[in-house]
Structures are given as structure tokens and as C-alpha cells.
Amino acid sequence: MRFFSIPSQALVAFLALGSVSARVLTKRDSPVLPGLWADPNIAIVNNTYYLFVTTDGFEGWGGNSFYWWKSPDLVSWTKGEKPFLVLDGKNGNVPWATGNAWAPGFAARGGKYYFYHSGNNPSVSDGHKSIGVAVASHPEGPWKAQSTPMIKGTSDEPIVSNQAIDPAAFQDPKTGKWYIYWGNGVPVVAELNDDMVSLKSGTWKRITGLQDFREGLFVNYRKGTYHLTYSIDDTGSVNYRVGYATADNPLGPWTYRGVILKKDESKGILGTGHNSVINIPGTDEWYIAYHRFHIPDGGGFRRETTIDVLPIKKDTGLFGEVTPTLESAHIINISPGSNIVMVLCSVCETIPWDNLPPTPTDEILIVSSDNAYLQEFWEWPRDCKGYSHYQSLEALNSSAEDLGCGLCRLIYKQVEFCRLKLEELQLGREEDSEFRHAWPLWEFWITKRPDGDGFWILSYTDNNREGLVRLLAAIGINDPLSSVIAGRPVEHDGESPNAISRAIGWIDECNRHSACCHHDTLLPSRVIDVGDNRSSPYVRLWETGGIETGDYIALSYCWGKSPQYTTTKSTLNDRKRQIPISDLPQTHQDAIKLTREFGIGYLWIDSMCICQDDYDDWERESARMLSVYANAYLTINASKGNDSSSGLFYKSSTREYFEFEHTYGGIRGRALACEVPFEEAMQHAYIQLKDDPVSHRGWTLQERVLSRRTLFYSGGQMMFECNHGFRKEDGWAIDGRFPRISSQPQMVSNDQTKDTDLSVSTSELLRSWYQLLATYGGRKLTKPSDKLPAVSGLASIMAERLNDEYVAGHWRSLLITELPWQPGDCKRVPEYRAPSWSWASVDGGIGIRLKGSGYSPLAEVLDVKVNLKGTNPYGEVTEGRLLIQGPMQRLCLSTEGWDPDRPRLSSQGSLVLCTTSTYLETRPQYDFDAFADDRPRLERKFVQSLDGLELYALILLACSHGEDHYIALMIVREQGSGEYRRVGILTLTDETLGWKPGEQRKGERPIITLI
Structure with missing residues (x-):
């Protein structure tokens, strides 16, 4: 900033030198701000860069106003239309100050913004400057100045600096405490009270360890180290420069590290000082904003603001020496995937992160549409509403837009998306329609995210059902520093x-x-x-x-x-x-x-x-x-x-992150908030x-x-x-x-010991095996012949655990239960890879029922023969034959009124059972094995292939729970042989059959060979 003991002759001398040296310049792309501006304090608020600066070009640094400039990219800057603070007594908006609007500081906390500034205070008899504070709910104002200064700069205060100037606010990310640094000749620090406009008694401390300190303190934190930069010499000197020190805490003692920014006369760059420093969110890129003599005609009263790269030394992690340039900063847009320092509203600031109400475990999830954002829960207990957030959509929007709360902005973005999707579904439906989707009351409640750090935003709905809750937003919380929160920002590059x-x-x-x-x-x-x-x-x-x-x-x-x-x-x-x-x-x-x-x-x-x-x-x-x-x-x-x-x-x-202060697990720090897609937040699948x-x-x-x-x-x-x-x-x-x-x-595991406990029930093993087969069925293979080999490792484990024989994908002792596997969208492959009775003969999803699930066998497998292509008992097969005895019934197909293009339920179709020469009116439910993507075409082709073949039902299981029925294979007799192959499954009843298969004596049941 400025010091008052420099002789006027010296001032004239360096002004002249600065002007002469600058005239060698012919081309430049900086400064970043046009005109005369000084003492830049740079900050980032919600995706926007801000520079808070003093006006320059006045003798004796007599400017009396402050302006803000903003930019999306560090290059294109827009100035506020008028000064937001004017230090002109009753004619201005800072009651205690008249002129000398010097070097500001900026802070954001709890949905409020704080602007710290120096000013001439006529009530201080010795002429020293004072430091005041203004408060706003948006960085662009309107700003309201406190009626009295926060630091008077008088001798009755705990520590007196030569001038109470150049305030800089800093929050310690380890403790959450806020500090204010200031001084001229004597550097001082004190802790701010929670109101951010007064100092905590007994915390004033003189800063030690700095060399040649003059003014312009500024503090940053990076990877466990506190970095302090400050100005050396007078702002009117061509040798004005930036010194640097580090410490392991925000109060010091500080270790001097040398000068990191100084003049470059070869470029006409002089008087480089009074800086502030930012880290580009989501990166380890750092930039320094500072002023220098205006080029080509500048001096101590004529300065310009610019920005350059602040390098980080790879070996030590310390700030390196800055190369002042005539190009200034290049375009740096704040990435949507970056973590932006976020201001929280008072509601979000009080969220108890480590004590949020849990999500009830007995709720029933209802998916109200194909859209993952429309989820609702039944049976949600009224006493588990959650932590109260805003109780109206208007209040949430106001916090997001008017108060600039980044967390509310994230929530509102998802809530709006949900609202729009609901409106699309409601369009064209009557209010009293039974299909009307439950409409949120827009009263927001927070519960802990069940499967990760973060939370859900929910609302009860306007229908009459008790405990119906709609999920409106899911927010993830990550922490790049603390071990308390497991999540970390997602790396953009998996190779990093x-x-x-x-x-x-x-x-x-x-x-x-x-x-x-x-x-x-x-x-x-x-x-x-x-x-x-x-x-x-x-x-x-x-x-x-x-x-x-x-x-x-x-x-x-x-x-x-x-x-x-x-x-x-x-x-x-x-x-x-x-x-x-x-x-x-x-x-x-x-x-x-x-x-x-x-x-x-x-x-x-x-x-x-x-x-x-x-x-x-x-x-x-x-x-x-x-x-x-x-x-x-x-x-x-x-x-x-x-x-x-x-x-x-x-x-x-890139994922959009917002950084905010939090206390979690008793540890104070900063965390990152981000949207969580609902399919991630909701589904274990x-x-x-x-x-x-x-x-x-x-x-x-x-x-x-x-x-x-x-x-x-x-x-x-x-x-x-x-x-x-x-x-x-x-x-x-x-x-x-x-x-x-x-x-x-x-x-x-293959490394079991004799003490390994393998006491897992057969039903659990089979349930897992059948689920794996259902998952596997629709997967693709480069070589279709790999259908059995591709699960041979799993099959070998199951064979050992079940102590059973594996036959072409099935278990020998469970064949009667497994043979009627349920085809999904299946199709048979042209080349042989498994017998027709094996699920491995088709591509597509299949389902197998568990043994003993209410069914009793009516058929018996008498013999099984499977020929392997090689020596692997779980690998490829060339042939498979089952000798099986069980009730059978001749079937006939009728295509009368048949339309495969017409959507149908499984109980509808044209397959009709024939017992004599008369068709029965009751039709069985059935599924062919051969239908996949193009069902109508494949169904026509399949029905044509059955022309002239004998079609039978081989009845395998009788159901004894609910309505009695039978599970059967649909089989056809191969021409010229007595062998049969499977073509589907069907469900029959006594009424459908006209007789009771269970009453048929075993000796009357035919014995056939399935291939």
C-alpha cells in the first residue's frame, strides 16, 4: 500500500525512472483490468472470479471508492456500474470514513459476504487509518458498512501497527477459525468472532519471522502448509516486491523464504507488489494478482492490476518465483467438475453432518416411471421425517438465487428436474385419476444417504396415503483432506x-x-x-x-x-x-x-x-x-x-463440486458437495x-x-x-x-485349510447359482461354443460344494426340478453346443426354480449320458441324452385366429390341447424356447418348423400350493426316431388335461429319450 516517511525528492526520482524504463514496451496483452486500479483482492464465488480493487490516479492515494470486477475466465472482466462503497463521510455510505479507500480484503461465510477495508478516520487524532467492515448477501452488493471501524489503529489497542491498513481475511481449514491480518511496518493477526465484524478478545498477536515487511499480508493454505505473502518497500518504489514465508499454523512463527515477485526492467515492469493469491478449483494451479506501475506512464499513484502464474516447486511444494509477464493470465474457465468455494445459507450451515437422521430400513421403494428421478417410498414412518430444511420451493429457490447458497443450488437443480418430469407425466391426466402420480408438498427433509457420505432430500406427498414420501434430490459429500469422510473427488484422468x-x-x-x-x-x-x-x-x-x-x-x-x-x-x-x-x-x-x-x-x-x-x-x-x-x-x-x-x-x-465448511466426526474442515444421479443413489444393482x-x-x-x-x-x-x-x-x-x-x-477360495467353515446351505448355493445363470444367459460370447466353458470355473466350485455330478449345465440329482427352466427372450443357436434340454442350448435369460418350492416330481430320470469334447467335465459337450419316465400328453397346434404381431399375455395364444378329436376350451399357458428380439417373425418360423411333427407335453412337476397345476416340457418327436427334443415349457391343469397325471401308475408312464 503506502508509507508516509518517504521524501518527496525520492518519489520524483523513481517516478521518472519508471516512466523512462517503460517506454521500451511496444506490445502487451496485460493488464487484465483496463485503466488505473490497485491493491487487488481476488476471490472465487460460485463459478465466478472477482477482483475487489481500489481506484488509482489520485495524488497521495486519495481515492475514496471501491469497485468490483468479475470474470468467468480470468481474462474477460466486467466492472460494476458504480462504486459499491464510497468513503466520503455523510456524502458516502461508510459513516466513519473520509477518503483513503485502501487495500481491501474479502470473505464469505454462512450466506453472507464481508468486505474489509482501510479508510481515513477523522476521529483518530494522530491521523492513523482505521479498518472497517461492510456486509452483503451477494458479492456484488448491496453492501452495508458498519457504523464504526473494527480496528481503530489507536494506541489503546493491544498492538499498534504504523498504520491499520491492508486487511486480509483467512479461514484455517484445519480448525474452521477465521483470522484477520493487517498492518504497516508491524504485521498483526487476530481471530475474528463468529459475527465476522469484531475481533475476539485476547487473540491479537504480532507476526514474527518476516524480513523487510512493509504491508499487504495475504495467507493461503496448501497441503498442510500455510503460505504468507506480503509487500516489501513502498508502493511508490520501483523495487516494490513480494516477500514470502511459511508456517505450520496460521499464527506462526513464520519462516522467511525469500522474494517471489519483483520488477523486470527489460519488460518495463516496475513496482510489482500488493498481491493476493488463488488456487484454481479442482487443480493445483495457482495464480497471483498484483499491481505494478502503469505501462508506459505509471508511477506510485498510477498503477495497474494484472495476474500471472504462481508456480509450485515440485520438490518442496513451496511457492516458486513468479515471472512477471506482459501477457498476463490465459483463459481459465472454472470447470463444472471443479470444487467451487461455496457460501452456505444459515439453514445449510447448521445441518448436523455427523448426526443426520438415518433412512428407515423398512421403507418400500416404488418406481413410479422409467425415469430414475421419480422414486417414491411407502410405509415411511412419520416420526422419521428427517432434518428440517426449507419448507417451500420458493424458499429453496430464494436461498439458491438470492443468497447464493451453493448447496441449495445443487438441491434446487435436482428438485426442478424432478418437478418437470412429474409435470410431463401429469399432462393430460385428470386430477382424480387413480394413475395420478403423488405430488410433493415441497416441504424438504434431509436424511443420511444410506450407501455413502451425503444425504437425501425428501418430501411427503399430497395424496391420502400415510407415509408416502418422494425422493427429490441426492447429494454426495466428499472430503479431499479428512479421513472421516470416505469419498474423494473423482479423478478426471484414471491414469493420474x-x-x-x-x-x-x-x-x-x-x-x-x-x-x-x-x-x-x-x-x-x-x-x-x-x-x-x-x-x-x-x-x-x-x-x-x-x-x-x-x-x-x-x-x-x-x-x-x-x-x-x-x-x-x-x-x-x-x-x-x-x-x-x-x-x-x-x-x-x-x-x-x-x-x-x-x-x-x-x-x-x-x-x-x-x-x-x-x-x-x-x-x-x-x-x-x-x-x-x-x-x-x-x-x-x-x-x-x-x-x-x-x-x-x-x-x-467432469462432476460439479462445491466446497463448503463442515464439522464431521468432531473434525472441522472443508468438504465437497456434488449431485448424485439417482440410479447411483438408489439401486444396489x-x-x-x-x-x-x-x-x-x-x-x-x-x-x-x-x-x-x-x-x-x-x-x-x-x-x-x-x-x-x-x-x-x-x-x-x-x-x-x-x-x-x-x-x-x-x-x-482355493487356499482353504482343513479348518475352513463351509457350512453354507444347499439352498443358498443353488439360489446364487441360479441367479448367476440368469445374469449369464443374455451375455455375449465371441465363440458361441464357449457357452459352457465360460462358466466352468464356477461350475467346478459348485460341484465340489454340492457334491453333485454336473451334466451339460445341470445337476444330476436336481434334473427334474431344473429341466423346466423358464426361457426369457431366448433363441437357439444354429450350431450344436448342448442338448435341447439344457439352458446352454439357448442364448438369452433363463430362470430356474428351487427344489422343494411347493412342487413334487411326477417324472424320473433313469439315465444320463453326456459326451465331452475334451477332458474338462465342465467344458464343451458334443452330445447329451436323458432317459426319462413320466406322464405325457399329445398336443396340437391350432392357428385359427392366430396373430403373432398382436401383443399377448402368456395365457393367450393358439396352442390348444387335444385329447381325442375335440379341442378343449381351456388353453394352457406356454412359452417357446425360440423367441428373442424379433418375436413375431421367429414365432412364425418356429410354428412352421413344427408342421408335421408330433408335439407332446412331458409332465415333470405337480404344484401343491395355491391352485393345483402341472409344469411340463413341450417336446417334439424327431422324425424317423423315437427321440425327443425340447421346444418350450407349459403349465397344465386337470381341467386342461381332462385327467389327473398324479393318479397314473408308474408302469403306465412312457419312457423316452430327450436329446
Whole structure:
């Protein structure tokens, strides 16, 4: 700022020098503000940069007004239409001050903004300046100044500086306390009271450790260190410059680090000082705003404001020396994915983050439409409303817009989206329609987010149903500093050091879980040796002989249609000598990089570690999938990639974060708030990653289930799954894992001891197996013949646990229950890969009922013969025959009135049972196995294929609960043989049949062969 002991002769001398030196300049793109402005205080409020500056060009620094300028990008600036504070006694709006509007400071807290400034105070007899405060509800005003100064600058105060000038406010992110720094010649700091307009008694402290301090204190915090910058020499001197010191707390003592900004006469840049510093949200980029002599005719009273890069030293993390430029800052838009320092309204500021009411566990979720934003709950208890937020839409909007509360803005954005979607659904419906969607009362209540840090915003509805609640918004809370909150800002680049460090942290934490303990195991037959040199451009294929132990990483990915880098009989020896990494698909290259980063020596990739044109090798190694994935140190899942060329590392779409102060778990700090898509906030099924390409591929299901732990590189962020649970970067987490064989993680482990407890019920195992098959059915395979091999690892575990024989995808002892598997949108494949009675003969979702679920068998399997293509009992089959005895009924098809294009329920159609020559009026419910995407066309084709064939019902099960009925296979007799094949299933009744199958003696039941 300015000091009053400089002789006028010296002032004339440096003014002249400044003018002469500046005249060498011919072209420049700075300053950032046109004209004469000084003492810039830079700040960011809700996506906007602000500069609060003093007017210049007045002898004796006699300007009496303050202006704000704002910018979206640090380059294009707009000035407020008029000064927001004028220090002119009764003619101005600061009652105690007349002139000398000097160096301001700025702070935001609790929905309010505070502007600290110096000014001439006529009531102070010795002529010293005073410091006052103005308050506003928006950074652009209107501002209301306090009637008296906060710091008078008189001798009766605890510490007297030469001048009470240059106030700068700072909040300690560790404690949440606010401080004000000021002074001229004598630097002073004191703690602000909660009202932000007065100082806490007994907290005044003289700052020590600075060298050549003159004025202009400013404090920042970065990674555990407090950084203090200040001005040296007089503002009228060409040598005006910025000094720098650091400390481990906001009060010091401070360690002097030298000068970081000074003149550059070769560019005509002189008098560089009185700075403020900002960090660009979401980055580690820092900028310094300061004034200098106006170019080319400036001096101590004629200064201009500019901005330059403030470098960070990589080795120490300290501020580096600034290079003053004539170009100034380049365009820096605040990314929507950045964390913006956010002002909270008084309602949001009092939210009890660590004591929010929980979400009731017995609520019933109702999905009111296909839109994930329209969720409602029944049975919500009235005594669990939640924490009260704003009780009207108008109040919420006012806080978001008028008070500038960033958190309310996030909430309102989601609430408005929900409201618009509801209006779309309501359009054209009568108010009293029974289909009318429950309309929110717009009274907002907060409950803790069930599966992550953050909260839900809910509202009761206007219908008469008790306890009907609609979810209106979901907000996630992340914390980049504290260990109290699990979530962290999502990395934009999955390859960044921060992302890799986070993944390593998850693995380290997993290593401490008893359910995830890992021991050295035998390496697979072949692995990729990534070497000890992380920068080596080569790897090699290593054959272990089946006797070496160690850690390795397995890769799970989609092969896709792109050409694969494979190992064949002819390339095997070359692969063992050397593999140039640059020849590999991007996914493989990225997996090698990660394996090296994690400090693991070996990597397993199926296309490279299995000889792809050697069937014996392929069958032997694919049968070992269980041990490959179950024993891997880690599985890396290229979840987002359509093929091996896609790569692992994502470039995520940026997520909008707002930074705010909070107290959580007794720790005061800053946290980041962000919107959470409702499909993430609501559905545990989110962990199925159903939209990721890898979740559509057949082999990857068992790779995920068998893996001890998996690191997913999804399209938006990293995710981690282990036997302890599932988590994402943003803090979303649940216990357990999906899909899985059992709730007991050791069920998929190959390193069990004799003491391992495997006391899991058969029904639990079967339920998990059937769920896995339902998930697997619709997945795609590059080679259709892999239908059984792609789950052979899972099947081998189940066979051991169930102590049962595996026959073409089924369990020998459960065949009667499993044979009537329910087809979904299925279709049969043209090539043979399984008998017709096996679910493996179709592509598409299937369902299998549990044994004993109210059904009793009426048929009996007398013999089973399955021919394997190789030696793997869970692999490919070439033939499968069942000798089965059970009640049968001849069926007939009638196409009278048949229209496959007409939508129908399963009980409607043209399949009619014939017992004699007369059709019965009662028709059975049925499903063919052959229908998928194009049902009408396929149904026509299928019905045509049955022409001339004998159609039968093979009755397998009788239902004894509810209405009695029978479950049967729909089968056709192969022409020229006595064998039958399955074509569908159907449900029959005594009325439909005209007789009771259960009363038929066993000797009267036919014996047939199903193929």
C-alpha cells in the first residue's frame, strides 16, 4: 500500500525512472483490468472470479471508492456500474470514513459476504487509518458498512501497527477459525468472532519471522502448509516486491523464504507488489494478482492490476518465483467438475453432518416411471421425517438465487428436474385419476444417504396415503483432506498419479481385511513377466512349470471385434523371448503399466497366456480359470472397453463440486458437495455395472465372481470390489459383493485349510447359482461354443460344494426340478453346443426354480449320458441324452385366429390341447424356447418348423400350493426316431388335461429319450 516517511525528492526520482524504463514496451496483452486500479483482492464465488480493487490516479492515494470486477475466465472482466462503497463521510455510505479507500480484503461465510477495508478516520487524532467492515448477501452488493471501524489503529489497542491498513481475511481449514491480518511496518493477526465484524478478545498477536515487511499480508493454505505473502518497500518504489514465508499454523512463527515477485526492467515492469493469491478449483494451479506501475506512464499513484502464474516447486511444494509477464493470465474457465468455494445459507450451515437422521430400513421403494428421478417410498414412518430444511420451493429457490447458497443450488437443480418430469407425466391426466402420480408438498427433509457420505432430500406427498414420501434430490459429500469422510473427488484422468495412489490405498486397506487375506499361490502355467525396470519397452512370456509361487495380476476385458494379440503355437517361442509393449493393444499396455505401478512382477492375460490354436492347451488352461482368478493378487477389469484397443484409463466427464465448511466426526474442515444421479443413489444393482461393455460379455461374469478383489476402470470413475464390500471414488459403498456364489468369501477360495467353515446351505448355493445363470444367459460370447466353458470355473466350485455330478449345465440329482427352466427372450443357436434340454442350448435369460418350492416330481430320470469334447467335465459337450419316465400328453397346434404381431399375455395364444378329436376350451399357458428380439417373425418360423411333427407335453412337476397345476416340457418327436427334443415349457391343469397325471401308475408312464 503506502508509507508516509518517504521524501518527496525520492518519489520524483523513481517516478521518472519508471516512466523512462517503460517506454521500451511496444506490445502487451496485460493488464487484465483496463485503466488505473490497485491493491487487488481476488476471490472465487460460485463459478465466478472477482477482483475487489481500489481506484488509482489520485495524488497521495486519495481515492475514496471501491469497485468490483468479475470474470468467468480470468481474462474477460466486467466492472460494476458504480462504486459499491464510497468513503466520503455523510456524502458516502461508510459513516466513519473520509477518503483513503485502501487495500481491501474479502470473505464469505454462512450466506453472507464481508468486505474489509482501510479508510481515513477523522476521529483518530494522530491521523492513523482505521479498518472497517461492510456486509452483503451477494458479492456484488448491496453492501452495508458498519457504523464504526473494527480496528481503530489507536494506541489503546493491544498492538499498534504504523498504520491499520491492508486487511486480509483467512479461514484455517484445519480448525474452521477465521483470522484477520493487517498492518504497516508491524504485521498483526487476530481471530475474528463468529459475527465476522469484531475481533475476539485476547487473540491479537504480532507476526514474527518476516524480513523487510512493509504491508499487504495475504495467507493461503496448501497441503498442510500455510503460505504468507506480503509487500516489501513502498508502493511508490520501483523495487516494490513480494516477500514470502511459511508456517505450520496460521499464527506462526513464520519462516522467511525469500522474494517471489519483483520488477523486470527489460519488460518495463516496475513496482510489482500488493498481491493476493488463488488456487484454481479442482487443480493445483495457482495464480497471483498484483499491481505494478502503469505501462508506459505509471508511477506510485498510477498503477495497474494484472495476474500471472504462481508456480509450485515440485520438490518442496513451496511457492516458486513468479515471472512477471506482459501477457498476463490465459483463459481459465472454472470447470463444472471443479470444487467451487461455496457460501452456505444459515439453514445449510447448521445441518448436523455427523448426526443426520438415518433412512428407515423398512421403507418400500416404488418406481413410479422409467425415469430414475421419480422414486417414491411407502410405509415411511412419520416420526422419521428427517432434518428440517426449507419448507417451500420458493424458499429453496430464494436461498439458491438470492443468497447464493451453493448447496441449495445443487438441491434446487435436482428438485426442478424432478418437478418437470412429474409435470410431463401429469399432462393430460385428470386430477382424480387413480394413475395420478403423488405430488410433493415441497416441504424438504434431509436424511443420511444410506450407501455413502451425503444425504437425501425428501418430501411427503399430497395424496391420502400415510407415509408416502418422494425422493427429490441426492447429494454426495466428499472430503479431499479428512479421513472421516470416505469419498474423494473423482479423478478426471484414471491414469493420474492421484488415481493410481487411490487404487493402491484401496488394495492396502483390503490387505488388512481378514475376509480378503492373500497368500502366495502357485503361478498359472504361463504369465507375462513385466520386469523390474518400469520404463522397459519390453515384457516376455514366462512358463512357470506349475511349480513357481508368487503374486500376479489378472486382466478381465472384452476381446471385441478388433484383431487380438494372441499366442499361438508358431509365436510361442518368440513371446518367451521378448514382447514389444508398443505392439500390444492399448488395454494390455495399460495393464502392464498398472502391474508395474503396483509393484507386482507378473500379469495374466488370456489371449497371451493360452495358446489359442492349440485345443488341448486351450481346454486345459481354460479349465483352470477358477485358480487363475481366485488366486490372483488383483483382477483389473477393463469395464468400459468394447474391445482390447479401448484402453483402461478413463477421461471422465467432469462432476460439479462445491466446497463448503463442515464439522464431521468432531473434525472441522472443508468438504465437497456434488449431485448424485439417482440410479447411483438408489439401486444396489448399480454395482452390476450393467451399462459397461464388460458386463455384456460371457467370460467376464465368472472372472468377476471368482476374483478375490477387482479394480474396475469404468466410464466415469474407478471402483473397487473385494470380499469386504464395493466402493467407488466418490464414497458410494455397500457391504458384501455382487454377483457372488455365497455370502462366505472362502467359498471361491482355493487356499482353504482343513479348518475352513463351509457350512453354507444347499439352498443358498443353488439360489446364487441360479441367479448367476440368469445374469449369464443374455451375455455375449465371441465363440458361441464357449457357452459352457465360460462358466466352468464356477461350475467346478459348485460341484465340489454340492457334491453333485454336473451334466451339460445341470445337476444330476436336481434334473427334474431344473429341466423346466423358464426361457426369457431366448433363441437357439444354429450350431450344436448342448442338448435341447439344457439352458446352454439357448442364448438369452433363463430362470430356474428351487427344489422343494411347493412342487413334487411326477417324472424320473433313469439315465444320463453326456459326451465331452475334451477332458474338462465342465467344458464343451458334443452330445447329451436323458432317459426319462413320466406322464405325457399329445398336443396340437391350432392357428385359427392366430396373430403373432398382436401383443399377448402368456395365457393367450393358439396352442390348444387335444385329447381325442375335440379341442378343449381351456388353453394352457406356454412359452417357446425360440423367441428373442424379433418375436413375431421367429414365432412364425418356429410354428412352421413344427408342421408335421408330433408335439407332446412331458409332465415333470405337480404344484401343491395355491391352485393345483402341472409344469411340463413341450417336446417334439424327431422324425424317423423315437427321440425327443425340447421346444418350450407349459403349465397344465386337470381341467386342461381332462385327467389327473398324479393318479397314473408308474408302469403306465412312457419312457423316452430327450436329446
